[in-house]
Amino acid sequence: MHVRTLTGGLAAACLMSLALAGGQAAATPQAQNAPAAARVLIYDAGGSAEFRSAVDRGAAIWNESVDTVELRPAAAGQRANIRVLADNGWPRALPTTLGSGTVYIGRQAVDQGYDTVRISAHELGHILGLPDRKPGPCSSLMSGSSAGTACTNPYPNSAEKAEVEGNFDGALVGRTPAERAEVIVD
Numbered sequence: 001m002h003v004r005t006l007t008g009g010l011a012a013a014c015l016m017s018l019a020l021a022g023g024q025a026a027a028t029p030q031a032q033n034a035p036a037a038a039r040v041l042i043y044d045a046g047g048s049a050e051f052r053s054a055v056d057r058g059a060a061i062w063n064e065s066v067d068t069v070e071l072r073p074a075a076a077g078q079r080a081n082i083r084v085l086a087d088n089g090w091p092r093a094l095p096t097t098l099g100s101g102t103v104y105i106g107r108q109a110v111d112q113g114y115d116t117v118r119i120s121a122h123e124l125g126h127i128l129g130l131p132d133r134k135p136g137p138c139s140s141l142m143s144g145s146s147a148g149t150a151c152t153n154p155y156p157n158s159a160e161k162a163e164v165e166g167n168f169d170g171a172l173v174g175r176t177p178a179e180r181a182e183v184i185v186d
Helices: 003-020 029-033 049-065 107-111 116-127 141-147 158-167 177-182
Strands: 039-047 069-073 082-087 092-097 100-106
Touching: 039 049, 049 069, 049 082, 049 100, 049 116, 049 158, 082 116, 092 116, 100 107, 100 116, 107 116, 116 141
Parallel strands: 039 069, 039 082, 082 100
Antiparallel strands: 092 100
16 A cells, blocks of 8 residues: 555545534645645754764755755754764764664774765765665765765765655654565655
């Protein structure tokens, strides 16, 4: 069963129920076609040390690239979906659900010459539901380290953007990676 068919059927059933109960229900064509509001994800880069500006730039790149999700820095005392930390290991992301998890900006890759903004955008891409695509060209953000230290491209390509847009269209938000694999979206 397709998610869109299911939600469309539920909406129609709700409208019919309201009409039968004597209430008024009307949907304007503009409201039906209006884009959904972006899902706001809060990130806490307080533990990212010297990589703070790279993390903020990586988040800004995703905000420029997609419409269905927006990454915002945490205000003081605000609970974050994404925690970003600096450590001495290799960069990595540990997603818990779509849009949540921990990112490590590892100094090992930085010491080897990899670009900090590319690392940040790449690891945030994992939190947004993208897998590694290695080996790959520099034009693919999710090719990660396989593109080499000369690659400084921090931007997702059109396929990566489209995948994130699809991940956050409402059907998959808040699901674990295994649960997302079970949902069919056309």
